[in-house]
Amino acid sequence: MLWKNRVLTKLIEMKLEKNKIYSGDCINVMKEFPTDSIACCITDPPYNYEFIGHKWDDSEVKRRTDRVQDKNNKTMVKNIPYGSGLAGGVRNKRWYERNRKNDLDYMKWCQLWTDELFRVCKAGAPVAVFNSNRSIAHVQIALENSGFYTRDLLVYRRNSGIPRGLNLEKKLEKMGNPDSKNWKGWHSAFRNEWEAIVLVQKPLMNNYWNTLQTTNVGIFKTVNEDGSFQSNILENLSKKDKSENYKHCTVKPLGLIKKLVDTLVPPHKDNIVFDPFAGSGTTLVAASELGFNYIGIEIEDNYIPIIEERIEKSRLEKQMNPTLF
Numbered sequence: 001m002l003w004k005n006r007v008l009t010k011l012i013e014m015k016l017e018k019n020k021i022y023s024g025d026c027i028n029v030m031k032e033f034p035t036d037s038i039a040c041c042i043t044d045p046p047y048n049y050e051f052i053g054h055k056w057d058d059s060e061v062k063r064r065t066d067r068v069q070d071k072n073n074k075t076m077v078k079n080i081p082y083g084s085g086l087a088g089g090v091r092n093k094r095w096y097e098r099n100r101k102n103d104l105d106y107m108k109w110c111q112l113w114t115d116e117l118f119r120v121c122k123a124g125a126p127v128a129v130f131n132s133n134r135s136i137a138h139v140q141i142a143l144e145n146s147g148f149y150t151r152d153l154l155v156y157r158r159n160s161g162i163p164r165g166l167n168l169e170k171k172l173e174k175m176g177n178p179d180s181k182n183w184k185g186w187h188s189a190f191r192n193e194w195e196a197i198v199l200v201q202k203p204l205m206n207n208y209w210n211t212l213q214t215t216n217v218g219i220f221k222t223v224n225e226d227g228s229f230q231s232n233i234l235e236n237l238s239k240k241d242k243s244e245n246y247k248h249c250t251v252k253p254l255g256l257i258k259k260l261v262d263t264l265v266p267p268h269k270d271n272i273v274f275d276p277f278a279g280s281g282t283t284l285v286a287a288s289e290l291g292f293n294y295i296g297i298e299i300e301d302n303y304i305p306i307i308e309e310r311i312e313k314s315r316l317e318k319q320m321n322p323t324l325f
């Protein structure tokens, strides 16, 4: 009798509350979630070692926003991962030795949350994870090690890209080197115009149709409103306006995330869209606007009211102007 009560209590504890934003470290919070409960995860974790755990905090965000501000003094940071060890430095042997360990630590950290994510996803659930084009492979390997298999590597093409790295002509000029002009156009990096989104999936139950009938996920909506077939390059989905930057320094365009939700999640009342690294809540707002349940986790308590405010604002806008959504 006692064991039966214990099992029952555990089952009640494990019930997933929909449309909730949890505060805490997603690696721990996910442990409380029931197995096979999430329909889709769209997430944008910290891009590399600099942001792990305590380093992604208010002081880090402040440091970034103080250094790069747009004309209207709104918080906006360009060139993510700005300031990270991976972004700067001369790629010599010493740099490599120092950064190699950070790459490995980042992969180990990814493995902790991808393992938990795999458990909480339903069979056939798609998982789309953003990362920089330099570090996407690390996240992809962690996801695969956890049991997901890779479906695609999507490209989110931004409207602009800023050349970074070393401009050899300028550098030599500064050093007073008379050969500087001979090196016009020689640079250490390309213009970075895209971000990577690795799309993985939890293995299906038997086949697509059986999975869809059982877990309500597994298949993608690939034909657009104009009849064209959806490409794996996502473009022309910029931010509507600067208000989307809100008070977080790495806000994704809402239109882009809505496109992903719409493509990846078949409509069903039980389907929950999940973001374990919620930030200012773009994934959750997108899910809510498209009529899905959502669940988010965010480690920084200060962002939780921002998320709640965004969701409420969009809910009210939708009520007033349903045709716009």
Ligand SMILES: C[S@@+](CC[C@H](N)C(=O)[O-])C[C@H]1O[C@@H](n2cnc3c(N)ncnc32)[C@H](O)[C@@H]1O
Pocket (backbone or CB within 6 Å): 024, 025, 026, 027, 043, 044, 045, 046, 047, 051, 052, 053, 056, 248, 250, 251, 252, 276, 277, 278, 279, 280, 281, 282, 283, 297, 298, 299, 300, 303
């Ligand atoms: C790149 S931002 C996400 C921004 C989001 N895509 C948006 O549009 O607002 C990553 C977020 O993950 C949070 N974070 C970092 N480590 C975390 C962890 N272990 N658990 C939960 N959240 C975490 C950070 O505080 C940050 O807000």
